[in-house]
Amino acid sequence: AHLDRIGAVDERVHAFLHVDGDGALAAAADVDAKRVAGEPLGPLAGVPIAVKDVLATKGVPTTAGSKILEGWRPPYDATIVRRLREAGLIVLGKTNMDEFAMGSSTEYSAYGPTRNPWDLDRIPGGSGGGSAAAVAGYEAPLAIGTDTGGSIRQPGAVTGTVGAKPTYGGTSRYGLIAFSSSLDTPGPCARTVEDAALLHAVIGGHDPRDSTSIPAPVPPVVEAARQGASGDLSGVRVGLVRQFSGEGAEPGVLAAYREAVDALVKLGAEVIEVSCPHFEYALPAYYLIAPSEASSNLARYDGVRYGLRVGDDGAHSLEEVMSLTRDAGFGPEVKRRIILGTFALSSGYYDAYYGQAQKVRTLISRDFAASFEQVDVLVAPTTPFVAFPFGSRTGDPYQMYLADLFTIPSNLYGGPAISVPCGLSEGLPVGLQVMAPTMADDRMYRVGAALE
Numbered sequence: 001a002h003l004d005r006i007g008a009v010d011e012r013v014h015a016f017l018h019v020d021g022d023g024a025l026a027a028a029a030d031v032d033a034k035r036v037a038g039e040p041l042g043p044l045a046g047v048p049i050a051v052k053d054v055l056a057t058k059g060v061p062t063t064a065g066s067k068i069l070e071g072w073r074p075p076y077d078a079t080i081v082r083r084l085r086e087a088g089l090i091v092l093g094k095t096n097m098d099e100f101a102m103g104s105s106t107e108y109s110a111y112g113p114t115r116n117p118w119d120l121d122r123i124p125g126g127s128g129g130g131s132a133a134a135v136a137g138y139e140a141p142l143a144i145g146t147d148t149g150g151s152i153r154q155p156g157a158v159t160g161t162v163g164a165k166p167t168y169g170g171t172s173r174y175g176l177i178a179f180s181s182s183l184d185t186p187g188p189c190a191r192t193v194e195d196a197a198l199l200h201a202v203i204g205g206h207d208p209r210d211s212t213s214i215p216a217p218v219p220p221v222v223e224a225a226r227q228g229a230s231g232d233l234s235g236v237r238v239g240l241v242r243q244f245s246g247e248g249a250e251p252g253v254l255a256a257y258r259e260a261v262d263a264l265v266k267l268g269a270e271v272i273e274v275s276c277p278h279f280e281y282a283l284p285a286y287y288l289i290a291p292s293e294a295s296s297n298l299a300r301y302d303g304v305r306y307g308l309r310v311g312d313d314g315a316h317s318l319e320e321v322m323s324l325t326r327d328a329g330f331g332p333e334v335k336r337r338i339i340l341g342t343f344a345l346s347s348g349y350y351d352a353y354y355g356q357a358q359k360v361r362t363l364i365s366r367d368f369a370a371s372f373e374q375v376d377v378l379v380a381p382t383t384p385f386v387a388f389p390f391g392s393r394t395g396d397p398y399q400m401y402l403a404d405l406f407t408i409p410s411n412l413y414g415g416p417a418i419s420v421p422c423g424l425s426e427g428l429p430v431g432l433q434v435m436a437p438t439m440a441d442d443r444m445y446r447v448g449a450a451l452e
């Protein structure tokens with residue numbers, strides 16, 4: 001049924017870069033055989049899922065939205081993908097994204113943008129717009145995204161779906177095409193908070209193949225989502241971050257946010273205002289740290305090891321082949337980040353830029369730690385604006401970067417954060433973000449589920 005739905009709508013939505021119909025049907029038959037044989041099946045066995053094209057899928061094309069990886073078929077599955085398959089989920093295919101997960105609209109995909117099912121003339125968010133649109137457009141009940149600065153939560157917010165960024169290190173990066181290794185975090189996209197928690201429980205947990213994976217069990221996210229669904233938040237202390245709720249957000253977004261806060265109070269939560277004094281430095285710090293790590297991570301696309309190779313005709317030197325390949329294979333936003341990151345890491349500038357940004361990161365982490373001494377969770381709008389029309393923010397990179405103004409701080413800190421739908425502005429969905437301390441992912445599921 002989902003393959004039929006994809007066939008019917010994806011020409012317009014373009015959520016998928018690759019649909020693996022045969023693979024999906026074979027996997028479904030496999031699960032069904034187990035069911036018939038009476039073998040034990042997990043709670044999500046047989047449920048179809050879409051996977052962001054930044055995760056390696058064995059034998060199935062994996063491009064990260066870039067021409068430089070066109071035609072690459074990984075020889076292995078990412079840990080997340082392996083866990084999906086082992087739990088009996090049916091991988092439908094790979095979803096569209098901004099090239100190398102850099103962007104907030106999918107307009108930077110080398111394969112054309114994804115459209116928002118709410119309004120086909122508007123962006124579905126990014127970088128994981130394909131995963132969010134697949135879920136919003138009923139092409140898949142679940143999807144996997146990755147969040148480095150907001151790429152699960154912001155697409156969730158603008159498509160009226162749920163997107164959760166787990167604690168950094170709570171989900172494996174093995175087989176994830178690296179953008180910014182100290183920030184990259186895979187997580188669930190779903191239509192309900194409980195669905196997201198069920199998926200989180202399948203993909204999360206320690207992975208010895210990822211050196212930054214946390215050696216601890218997944219927090220009790222499913223139980224927390226079910227507890228929250230009862231609608232009782234008495235005893236829960238909710239922090240409103242002063243700096244997150246004023247400047248920069250559209251009035252309609254702020255109105256929906258305030259209504260969500262009122263709803264939390266009605267459910268019994270105690271609301272306390274807290275402060276994140278270094279908030280204003282989060283975006284600039286992110287746009288030094290993430291490009292710096294990207295400039296290093298993307299050095300491996302040299303025309304030798306993967307996908308595209310240009311100029312290999314005997315008339316060019318090795319260095320020329322590398323430079324021709326990188327010039328043809330990377331889009332303008334990726335080049336901008338490589339140049340910025342290379343500059344920030346270069347000798348003589350390192351302390352002034354990368355070093356300073358790392359210090360800001362520490363200060364923001366301290367702001368969060370201090371807040372979490374007073375409250376259990378923090379809430380904020382997920383993103384300052386509703387789904388915007390195509391082309392309206394591509395002229396000035398900074399306008400695009402602003403989409404992640406409210407999501408970036410929790411990436412710098414490393415804690416979990418979820419976006420849940422909280423009403424409409426101008427007929428378009430708005431998301432409420434719930435942030436929690438590291439490894440307290442269960443708290444955000446509880447509060448998120450209470451709002452549904």
Ligand code: GLN
Pocket residue numbers: 101102103104126127146147148149150151152179290401404
């Ligand atoms: N929009 C942010 C960026 O362009 C976040 C991307 C992400 O989370 N992958 O870097």
